[in-house]
Amino acid sequence: MYNGILPIFKDRGLTSHDVVFKLRKILKTKKVGHTGTLDPEVSGVLPICIGPATKVSDYIMEMGKTYEATVSLGSTTTTEDQTGDVIEQKYILPGEITAENVDLILKQFEGVITQIPPMYSSVKINGKKLYEYARNNEEVERPERQVHVYKIKRTSELRFEDKHCQFDIIVGCGKGTYIRTLATDIGSALQFPAHMSKLTRTQSGGFDIKDSLTLNEIVELHEHESLQEKLFPIEYGLKGLPQIIISEENIKAKILNGQKFEKTMFQQNIDDMVTMVDEDTQKVIAIYEPHPEKQDEIKPKKVFN
Template identity: 55%
Template sequence: MMEGIIPVNKPRGMTSHDVVFKLRKIFKTKKIGHTGTLDPEVDGVLPICVGKATRVADYVMNSGKTYIAEVTLGVQTTTEDAHGEVVQKVPVLKDAFNEAIIDEVLLQLTGVIDQTPPMYSAVKVNGRKLYEYARNGETIERPSRKVEIYEIRRLSDVTFVDEVCKFKIEVSCGKGTYIRTLATQIADALGTIGHMSDLTRIASGGFKVEESYTLETLQNTEYEALAELLLPIEHGLQHLPRVEVDENIAQKILWGQKLKQMSPKIEEETAMFYNDKVLAIYMPDEKHPGLIKARKVFN
């Protein structure tokens, strides 16, 4: 069975599950999973795990992502993006904001910030997804959560047309960030309303959009040649600290044994390697400070 990770350039109009469904036929296996949902109207990088590589899907999902988004000020929608119903319009006159003011707001929203998930999202509250409430016309209290924005930078000039202001931004962020909610936060900080009018994910899990394969390319690739396109599971763990161990320790790791703390001290989930092959992910043992324990073993 094939195994590995492959970055796919998801087209607009398809769900992430649609992509997985097609790839199961292409790779002739049911053991395929994606690493973070992209909305149907969003295109861009979607890392896919095949075979045993599905065991590192969560780690790929937890690594950083980068998006290019268009922010539209002066129009508010139900979904915080261009595909929802317009609920409010406020005229944004030309030169209402200069680029320096917008850049300062972007800087203020960099770092750890609070976000409230939009009603049209897959976040679960009381066992139901928020979009299920929204589709029934229900609005419920949503818990805020902290997300991390590593960097935001403006990519385009600020334009004013028909009492609407638009500009593009590039956002590098951590897991769980809603870019459409970030767009509304930018608007709020500028004293107006807004939404995210366009979005493309240009990087995820260490993969870039220019390195990604289209479904058409994969469909037209001979089955035997597909294996050459898959990257090893180690590629999905690049963002984790790494420790190379000797043969004796490697055997203990493959047995899933607890180990003595190492030097330098392991303080977070760490990939344990032997001969450049990942064996397991270890983490501190909370109950026994002098030990580390296996979080996941790859054998």
Template identity: 70%
Template sequence: MYNGILPVYKTRGMTSHDVVFKLRKILGTKKIGHTGTLDPEVDGVLPICIGPATKVSDYIMDMGKTYHATVSIGTSTTTEDQTGEIIATQRISESELNNVQIDNVVASFQGIITQIPPMYSSVKVNGKKLYEYARNNETVERPERQVNIYQIERTSDVSYENNTCQFNLMIKCGKGTYIRTIATDIGKALGLPAHMSKLTRTSSGGFHINESLSLEDISQLHEQEALQEKLFAIEYGLKGLPSIYIENNDIKNKILNGQKFNINDFNTSISGKVIMIDVQSEKILAIYEPHPTKTDEIKPKRVFN
């Protein structure tokens, strides 16, 4: 059975669930999961966890993502992207905006920002997804959320066509960020309707689009029995966490049995999640974290045995 992380290139027109469904058929295994959905009209890298590697999918999602987006100024839509119905328009002339204005607004979105999720999203309110309310023409108060924008910058000249303008952005961000909401909020900051007209995810969880494989590539490699060598080890999916290398066999056995430890048992400062790695095999043994009530203890979050 396969075991590892596979960066897949998701084409436009497919859902993330479609990718998982097709991979299950290709590989003949049900133990497959993705690491954060991409909307159907978004393409890019989608890290897929296979076999025991499904245990680390949450940690991959915590490692951040990079997107290349196109922002269109002059129209806004119900979905905040190009798939929705137009709800507002305004003619944009070349004398109305300049690079300096746009760059100043774009720069204001770097750091911790507050977002209101789009109505057409899978965020749940009162146990029901927002897009379900939207499809029923129901309104509901959407909870604000804070997201982290590590870097955001304009990557193209501003172009004008058909009384609208467009420009491209590169955005590095933490999980839970809605790029289409950034596009519409940039428009609001400029006092103009806007939406996201194109989006590609170029990296996710440390995996880059250039190293991702298409479903066709994966099918061929599987038939040639050469796919396993393309999979990344579980350890790669946890590279965002600090590591402690374990040499003592007695401690290894205690870790694999899920025992707790005194925080001073290891010659390192532990303030959050940490991975325990076997020195000899370089394989991950477990993920540990500080005990919620006993400040002098660490406890296993997940054991890999």
């Protein structure tokens, strides 16, 4: 049985669920899970957890992502991307905006910013996904959310065509950031309607697009019984968490039994989740977190037996 994390290149036209469904058939296992959805019209890296590695999918999702996007000024759409119906237009001609204007505005979107999720998204309001409301032409109040944009930079010249202006950006961001919404908000700041006309995810959870495999490549590797060599270990998906190296056998045994510990047992300050790593094997044996009621204790969140 396979065990590990497999970065996949998702083509446009496939949903993340499609990828998982196809992998389950190829690998003949149900223990396959993705680490955050990619819209059907978005291509790029999609880390997939297989076998026992599905236990760490939540932690991979917490790690940062990087996108390459095209912002199109001159029209906005119902979906905030190129797939929706145009709902507002304001034609733009060369000279009405400059690269310097764009760069100044982009700086405003670095750091912690406020977003309102798009109507065509899977965010749930009152137990129902926003896109379900949108498809029924129902308006619903969408709560603001705080997201973190680590970096945002223009990577192309401004392109003027068909009374629109397009430019490319690279965005490094945290969980829950909508690049579609970022594109429309950039347009608003420039005083033009806008939408995102193309998007590729180049990094996710520490995995790079250059390390990603296509479904066809996976089929071939599976048939030649060499796919396991391409899987990343569980530890790779937890590299965003601090580590505590455990050498004493009696402590390892207690960890594997799910025992709680006093924080003072360890030299590191433990203010959030940490991984317990076996010094001999370099394998993660558990994830611990501060006890919610006893401030001097830590308790197991997940044990890998």
